[in-house]
Amino acid sequence: MLVNVTKDSLVNALQHVLKAISVNSPMPILAGINIQANANGLIFTASNTSMTIQYRIPQDNSSMTVQRTGGIVVPARYFNEIIRKLNAGLVTFEMNENLILTITSENSQIRLCGMDSADFPSIHFSDHHSSNKIQINNALLKSAIKQVAIAASTSETRPVLTGVSFEFNGASLNLVATDGIRLASRTLHIGKSANTSTNVIIPGRNLFEVHKMLSDEDDITEIEVGTNQIRFITNELQVQSALIEGVYPSIQNVIPQSYLSEVTVETSSLLHAVERVAILAGESIIRLVATTHKLDLLSRTAEIGDVQDEVPLTEMIGEDFIISLNGKFFIDILRCMDNEYVRLRFTGKASPIVILPADARLSTLFLITPVRTHN
Amino acid sequence: MLVNVTKDSLVNALQHVLKAISVNSPMPILAGINIQANANGLIFTASNTSMTIQYRIPQDNSSMTVQRTGGIVVPARYFNEIIRKLNAGLVTFEMNENLILTITSENSQIRLCGMDSADFPSIHFSDHHSSNKIQINNALLKSAIKQVAIAASTSETRPVLTGVSFEFNGASLNLVATDGIRLASRTLHIGKSANTSTNVIIPGRNLFEVHKMLSDEDDITEIEVGTNQIRFITNELQVQSALIEGVYPSIQNVIPQSYLSEVTVETSSLLHAVERVAILAGESIIRLVATTHKLDLLSRTAEIGDVQDEVPLTEMIGEDFIISLNGKFFIDILRCMDNEYVRLRFTGKASPIVILPADARLSTLFLITPVRTHN
Numbered sequence: 001m002l003v004n005v006t007k008d009s010l011v012n013a014l015q016h017v018l019k020a021i022s023v024n025s026p027m028p029i030l031a032g033i034n035i036q037a038n039a040n041g042l043i044f045t046a047s048n049t050s051m052t053i054q055y056r057i058p059q060d061n062s063s064m065t066v067q068r069t070g071g072i073v074v075p076a077r078y079f080n081e082i083i084r085k086l087n088a089g090l091v092t093f094e095m096n097e098n099l100i101l102t103i104t105s106e107n108s109q110i111r112l113c114g115m116d117s118a119d120f121p122s123i124h125f126s127d128h129h130s131s132n133k134i135q136i137n138n139a140l141l142k143s144a145i146k147q148v149a150i151a152a153s154t155s156e157t158r159p160v161l162t163g164v165s166f167e168f169n170g171a172s173l174n175l176v177a178t179d180g181i182r183l184a185s186r187t188l189h190i191g192k193s194a195n196t197s198t199n200v201i202i203p204g205r206n207l208f209e210v211h212k213m214l215s216d217e218d219d220i221t222e223i224e225v226g227t228n229q230i231r232f233i234t235n236e237l238q239v240q241s242a243l244i245e246g247v248y249p250s251i252q253n254v255i256p257q258s259y260l261s262e263v264t265v266e267t268s269s270l271l272h273a274v275e276r277v278a279i280l281a282g283e284s285i286i287r288l289v290a291t292t293h294k295l296d297l298l299s300r301t302a303e304i305g306d307v308q309d310e311v312p313l314t315e316m317i318g319e320d321f322i323i324s325l326n327g328k329f330f331i332d333i334l335r336c337m338d339n340e341y342v343r344l345r346f347t348g349k350a351s352p353i354v355i356l357p358a359d360a361r362l363s364t365l366f367l368i369t370p371v372r373t374h375n
Numbered sequence: 376m377l378v379n380v381t382k383d384s385l386v387n388a389l390q391h392v393l394k395a396i397s398v399n400s401p402m403p404i405l406a407g408i409n410i411q412a413n414a415n416g417l418i419f420t421a422s423n424t425s426m427t428i429q430y431r432i433p434q435d436n437s438s439m440t441v442q443r444t445g446g447i448v449v450p451a452r453y454f455n456e457i458i459r460k461l462n463a464g465l466v467t468f469e470m471n472e473n474l475i476l477t478i479t480s481e482n483s484q485i486r487l488c489g490m491d492s493a494d495f496p497s498i499h500f501s502d503h504h505s506s507n508k509i510q511i512n513n514a515l516l517k518s519a520i521k522q523v524a525i526a527a528s529t530s531e532t533r534p535v536l537t538g539v540s541f542e543f544n545g546a547s548l549n550l551v552a553t554d555g556i557r558l559a560s561r562t563l564h565i566g567k568s569a570n571t572s573t574n575v576i577i578p579g580r581n582l583f584e585v586h587k588m589l590s591d592e593d594d595i596t597e598i599e600v601g602t603n604q605i606r607f608i609t610n611e612l613q614v615q616s617a618l619i620e621g622v623y624p625s626i627q628n629v630i631p632q633s634y635l636s637e638v639t640v641e642t643s644s645l646l647h648a649v650e651r652v653a654i655l656a657g658e659s660i661i662r663l664v665a666t667t668h669k670l671d672l673l674s675r676t677a678e679i680g681d682v683q684d685e686v687p688l689t690e691m692i693g694e695d696f697i698i699s700l701n702g703k704f705f706i707d708i709l710r711c712m713d714n715e716y717v718r719l720r721f722t723g724k725a726s727p728i729v730i731l732p733a734d735a736r737l738s739t740l741f742l743i744t745p746v747r748t749h750n
Contacts, residue, residue: 078654078679085651100680108651112680276460276483279453304453305475305487 001070001095003037006063007105010083010091013055016237017046019209020053021076032073034120035093035101037066041236045123046076049242051206052123053213056236070095071117082110123240132198132225134168134190138234139217143338144175144186145207147364150332152204153179163201165248168225170197176251177204180369182329183254183352187363198225201248206241213237255367256354259345261318263290264358265311267342271334273297273309278327280307285371286327290346291320299327314341314358321346323353324371330355333366376445376470378412381438382480385458385466388430391612392421394584395428396451407448409495410468410476412441416611420498421451426581427498428588429613445470446492457485498615507573507600509543509565513609514592518713519550519561520582522739525707527579528554538576540623543600545572551626552579553742557704558629558727562738573600576623581616588612630742631729634720636693638665639733640686642717646709648672648684653702655682660746661702665721666695674702689716689733696721698728699746705730708741 017033025031025048034045041058057064072095082103083091092104095114103110145164153161158180167174176185210232214221221234231240274297277286281299289296293313300306323346334342339357346353352367392408400406400423409420416433432439447470457478458466467479470489478485520539528536533555542549551560585607589596596609606615649672652661656674664671668688675681698721709717714732721728727742 075679081654082651082682085647085654087647107685108648109683110651110655110680111682113678272460272462273483276457276485279456279460280485303488304450305485307457307486308484310482 001035001037001072001093001101002066002068003042003093004065004067004090005042005057005093007083007086007088007091009057009063013042013044013057014080014083016055016213017044017053018076018080019213020046020048020051022048025049029073029115029119030121031076032115032120033076033079034071034073034117036071036117037093038069038071039066042066045120047121047123050203051209051242052121052240053209054123054238054240058236072099072101072114073117073120074101074112074114078112082112123238132168134173134223135220136173136188136190136223137217138214138219138221140188141221142211142214142217143336144188145211147336147338147366148175148177148184148186149204149208149211150177150336151179151182151184151366152177155179160201160244160246160248162204163244163248164204164207165199165201166225166230167199168197176248178249178251178254178367181326182333182369183251183365183367184333185251185255185365199248200225200230201244201246202230202241203244206239210239210241213239254352255365256345256347256351259318259347259354261290261316261321261346262343263295263313263317263346264315264341264343265295265313267334267337267340269311270295270342271331271337273311274327274330274334277307277309278331280305281327284326284328285324285373286330287322287324287373288344289320289322290316290344292316295344318346323349324373325353325368326371329368333368338362338364376410376412376447376468376476377441377443378417378468379440379442379465380417380432380468382458382461382463382466384432384438388417388419388432389455389458391430391588392419392428393451393455394588395421395423395426397423400424404448404490404494405496406451407490407495408451408454409446409448409492411446411492412468413444413446414441417441420495422496422498425578425617426584427496427615428584429498429615431611433611447474447476447489448492448495449476449487449489453487457487498613507543509548509598510595511548511563511565511598512592513589513594513596515563516596517586517589517592518711519563520586522711522713522741523550523552523559523561524579524583524586525552525711526554526557526559526741527552530554535576535619535621535623537579538619538623539579539582540574540576541600541605542574543572551623553624553626553629556701556744557708558626558740558742559708560626560630560738560740574623575600575605576619576621577605577616578619581614585614585616588614629727630740631720631722631726634693634722634729636665636691636696636721637718638670638688638692638721639690639716639718640670640688642709642712642715644686645670645717646706646712648686649702649705649709652682652684653706655680656702659701659703660699660748661705662697662699662748663719664695664697665691665719667691670719693721698724699748700728700743701746704743708743713737713739 036043045054086105094102165176224231277297277299282301287298297309341358355366411418420429461480469477540551548563599606652672652674657676662673672684716733730741
């Protein structure tokens with residue numbers, strides 16, 4: 001291997017692939033980054049057992065040139081620290097001796113012991129040809145993942161609930177996540193439909209990393225679904241995630257079809273009020289009291305104090321209501337609402353409260369199961 | 376108590392005093408902030424057993440008005456979170472019921488249970504009248520603390536070494552710290568001299584907090600030395616620190632009075648080279664090799680790799696030399712050098728290397744004891 005590449009390109013590539021490095025991997029080679037220099041460019045791959053990230057620096061005449069092809073796996077932590085500390089400008093990678101990468105930049109020369117690339121797990125699908133492919137705008141996918149993945153469970157008690165359900169259905173993609181107390185769902189309309197309808201469960205944590213990497217919002221991501229893998233491809237970045245085996249619970253009967261009252265409030269005012277009330281919310285429980293013109297928010301922590309806050313209502317349909325719910329869950333939802341106004345639908349004291357963007361064209365829907373209180 | 380005060384003033388005051396809050400204080404009242412509203416203003420005080428910080432918001436007609444005096448100690452963590460989450464603008468503090476502070480801002484009302492101010496430790500000196508006072512420019516004090524405090528020990532084996540020695544001597548103030556391997560010292564010339572010469576040892580950690588709080592560099596800090604306390608006063612801020620009992624070791628015989636070689640190099644080039652070399656420095660040991668025109672830097676970590684770097688010399692006096700030392704300690708020193716060029720004085724293979732700013736008018740001096748190596 002003999003490659004010239006700018007420090008900036010390297011830093012950018014590393015930022016992406018490092019997300020897949022786990023510090024305590026059972027396989028030593030997975031603490032490394034696989035570097036391949038070939039006709040396609042300079043390709044960096046990192047993987048934990050659940051997610052593989054690949055980033056390619058294409059060959060051009062200024063920021064990267066491959067003079068001699070080759071490959072090596074280098075320890076991610078040391079490699080990253082070294083690249084970051086180099087002076088700006090051109091860096092040379094050379095592999096002459098067996099499995100030693102020599103990194104040269106100005107007066108600095110680093111020799112890093114590596115491992116054989118052949119031992120690094122491959123990112124490729126085994127069932128590449130039979131897979132479904134759809135294309136989706138990055139901004140849309142990013143926003144949908146951000147909204148839905150927050151409701152995925154962090155407890156391993158029911159593994160399917162740690163995932164986000166992706167249901168490809170003709171020209172639409174439905175995303176759903178729930179941890180049993182809260183639920184988030186969103187439907188995206190996709191231009192070109194997948195051939196068959198498919199339902200897969202993607203680990204919420206991996207999806208959250210994908211959402212952070214979708215930097216260019218005007219771009220397109222191609223999603224490719226295999227039997228036990230899903231792949232996201234945008235520009236020079238590819239992220240492959242394992243799928244969670246199992247059947248995702250049906251949410252048809254969980255979402256209330258009617259409601260007793262609906263209030264509309266400004267999202268940011270409500271968010272700030274909930275954030276204040278949550279500070280003194282014992283066991284995270286806050287109480288909402290909706291009357292004709294205002295929504296009162298209340299909390300207390302024994303021996304510390306209490307908070308009262310109020311938000312004016314833009315609109316109210318139906319009767320006054322009182323409901324207690326988890327304030328942290330409510331904050332998570334309001335923070336990713338992406339709409340200036342929000343609607344709260346009261347469906348009964350023991351049924352979930354439905355939280356929606358006020359703009360009826362948006363398909364986002366959140367539920368929180370209320371907390372039963374004694375007063 | 377009845378006070379009107381802007382959120383911004385409160386956030387600023389809290390930023391300062393929170394540094395003295397320790398999460399696991401043995402005295403519950405020290406998890407609180409003492410708030411006093413009186414003719415002097417609105418005064419916030421926080422303390423751990425070693426350091427007390429007081430910040431005063433003076434009374435004016437816009438950002439703060441005391442309508443009724445009073446005092447209360449409120450839980451720091453909750454109080455801080457609440458103030459930060461309030462909307463911008465005027466906040467009202469009212470204490471009607473016994474030991475409950477009512478905080479009102481727009482539609483938000485928070486009632487916070489407090490403790491009796493009378494139980495809060497006082498910041499005042501017992502020996503106020505007999506204390507020595509000196510005045511010093513903030514930028515100068517900030518830079519001196521930053522340079523010297525890095526060399527204080529973090530191990531409690533010899534408590535005096537966890538402190539920084541402040542020696543007031545006529546018109547000068549000498550700061551010294553050492554952990555046995557490295558040493559930092561600086562002499563500041565102060566306009567008005569203290570009446571008597573005094574030598575005190577201030578906990579390095581407290582001094583480091585003081586340095587971070589000296590924000591306005593054109594301002595003056597008054598330092599007041601008591602029998603077992605020292606106080607730093609600048610504008611509306613007062614920081615009082617306990618002194619460490621004991622006698623600071625004499626450094627007269629530690630600082631080499633002559634040298635065999637001296638090299639001058641650009642500080643930032645050397646810093647960046649040492650940062651790169653330190654990445655692969657096993658047990659943090661890096662090797663310096665000075666020859667006529669360049670300083671070579673070398674390190675290796677078994678089974679990982681090695682680094683070679685070089686920095687051109689601006690000047691060299693004396694013979695070539697080779698020395699091994701702790702790269703982390705060297706980085707700490709170079710980062711706070713505050714001079715474009717740095718001089719390294721080689722005083723022998725087993726004697727400390729002396730590191731100085733190239734500008735001979737600066738009184739800063741660092742030492743690092745070399746590491747003995749077998750090759």
